[in-house]
Amino acid sequence: MSENPVVSDKKPGPSKDSSFFSDLYDNLNQNPYFNAGAGLAGIGIAMSFLRRTAQISNTYFRRRFMINLQINNEDAAYPWLLDFINNRSATQTRNLSANTVVHQAESGKTELSISFLPGHGTHFFVHDYRWIKVERQREKQVIQRDGIRTPFETVTLTTLGSDVKFFKRMLEQSAKEAIDNAETGLVIYQAVGPQWIRFGVPRKKRDIESVILDGRICEELVEDFQEFISSATWYADRGVPYRRGYLFYGPPGTGKSSFISALASHFGYSVCLLSLSERTLDDDRLNHLLNTAPPNSVVILEDIDAAFVSREDPMSNHPAYQGLSRVTFSGLLNALDGVACAEERLTFMTTNYVERLDPALIRPGRVDRKQYFGNATDGMLSKMFSRFYRQPSDSVLADEFVKRVSEHKTELSPAMIQGHFLMYKQDPRAALDNIKNMFKTV
Template sequence: MGELAPVQPDYVTPSSSKDSLISKLYENLNSNPYFNAGAGLAGIGIAMGFLRRTAQISNTFLRRRFMITLQVNNEDAAYPWLLDFINKRSATQTRNLSANTTVHQAESGKTELSISFLPGHGTHFFVHDYRWIKVERQREKQVIQKDGIRTPFETVTLTTLGSDVKFFKRMLETSAKEAIDNAETGLVIYQAVGPQWIRFGVPRKKRDIDTVVLDGNVCEQLLKDFQEFIGSATWYADRGVPYRRGYLFYGPPGTGKSSFISALASHFGYSVCLLSLSERTLDDDRLNHLLNTAPPNSVVILEDIDAAFVSREDPMANHPAYQGLSRVTFSGLLNALDGVACAEERITFMTTNYVERLDPALIRPGRVDRKQFFGNATDNMMRKMFERFYHESSDSPLAEQFVRRVSEQKSELSPAMIQGHFLMHKEDPRGAAEHVNDMFKSV
């Protein structure tokens, strides 16, 4: 009998046993539907978390590099200006508005109501300077004290694409300029009472400079001269020249001297200080004090200065009729206008109907830097006045008819007389052109 082969014992290495167990475990888990669903959800969750985190990082990067933001709260003076600016440019995009109502009641009982509409709370979009801008207006829980009234704290946030922060700076400056230009301000008149300047009544309605019609380019020249002076403080200081400006407006009565000064002051945002040299209580000391303590951003008007003084070269200077008209001496006036103690940054206007009566020392350079004649109405002035008053076109046949009929009378008219005639025919330009003779009945 042959020998039996030895039986080899079953022997499994540790590594093969481990692989077998892992394989069986994987097969069991793979066949388990609950595990597959959970693993899938976990994978989706991890992927979504990664995508969310990537989106956040990308959003932060994009906002920092390619977007700019402006935030303003209602404690800032520019807040209502900015909201009004947005509302004007988003009128067709937003339908969510908030109303701001103001009631003005006079002592007489007359009541005026004004309502302004601003963008409501929430998100709005508007276009400015070819850019889409996102607006978020939010109201917080905290309360602030504003003008004695407790008001909820609010913020408005503007966001747009770009990297130039000057875009929002320019926009904020534009909104502020629009608000200031449209603000209801008036012409403040000051009157000398004792040694002080006191406001005279309520502010007058400002007069548009375009409503004063002068011959040729006189208006443009005076505007340029005034503008150049108020912007030249450093130039005067560097050269040691006193920073003062004196104007003399002369011409027949009713030619617009005082009207133009008021319009000029209104145009540049200045107040007007009226001073009469013929006032019985005015003396040299008080005159000097008043001229040197005029309110900031104001002009001083010495009207009809010829009525207070006549030229020392005039034979009538010693006439009794001209004696005692004023306690102000001529030398006192000269020192007040151009003396050692005179204040800087002062603008003085003198008006007269008779420039020939004024002493040369009074109107020399340094006291009067610019003289301007205001004459009676020329054909061009009458044409412009007619067109402006009745809103006629530049080639209006009625305006030409009016000018022709006035010229036929061979007599001069002042702008004040022509304006008075127009007021008699407020809504009737044809009547104003046909009844020209009415103006000459009182001439």
């Protein structure tokens, strides 16, 4: 007889291990010290995670959305950049450092110049509608420059953006401003033997606008000069000699030589003076000098009519014109545009008597542009008066000055008018009331 299986209606209870862990969890959960420790640990882990996330995010943001420029004081552009920053953050920073330079001449005269630069630390300024952070740091190490030991410094610029050309443009702009404001002078060279020797110290550059010419003569000559010095490739491609000659003619004192000096100063060129009347000058030396002029210079042949007169002029065989120079006329022509002539040369000739010059000397190729410099016109008189006396009433007094000068029906050179103004430097009314004194020497 088979036995039926016994079926129990009791459910299996929890195991001993499960009960142990459950009891342990309940005990720990009810323990206030454990809860506090676990909370602190959780907060620490969360803070560490957030800190790490912030570091990664900051690094990613700086790499993707910020640009930096670092420059040290071993770089020539370092003072230019500091000055550029200081000029634009003068109202935004009060932390400055002074740079003092003492100039003492051999005579004992001393001049002191003080420039202010951003001090060490952090600065902020705005350029092109961007906030820029500046960090100037001084290191412990020392560098030697021009025989002077100087602490090593760095400047770091930081701004939002991804275009590195922003800092490139800013650095170029700072360099341009520094160069434009640099105290450079007009260098004069004189022919001594077969060489060009610097004559004296550089002269103070003359502003191109200080030479008052009639109409648009000044603007046209500046544009012509600029067009030539920027057209070297054009001349080379077409096989045209890269040379240009100018002839300035007109009465004495009309600004011919002054304008050449101002033009050279305006474009950063030096001036080479050469007199064809010099007794030691001959064809070979003239040719050598014209072909060895210093780079970025113009050669001036002043009063060329005093050395040569036209072969068509009856006075050319007059004894007074014999033996003025050992330079022959053919030697001068070959030196100006002969086979052995140098490229990239600018030559200026001046004369008071253009009619005395031989046509062969002033033909195209030797003289590419002729410009007449005349006596003062009404427009020139007004401009000279207004420029010399810079007062609110200048326009009224200038009109009166032009009117009174015109009443005399006598032409005056700009040199004579300037000389009159110098007699009354601070008193435009006195210059106006004493106009008659100008005509006593005419």
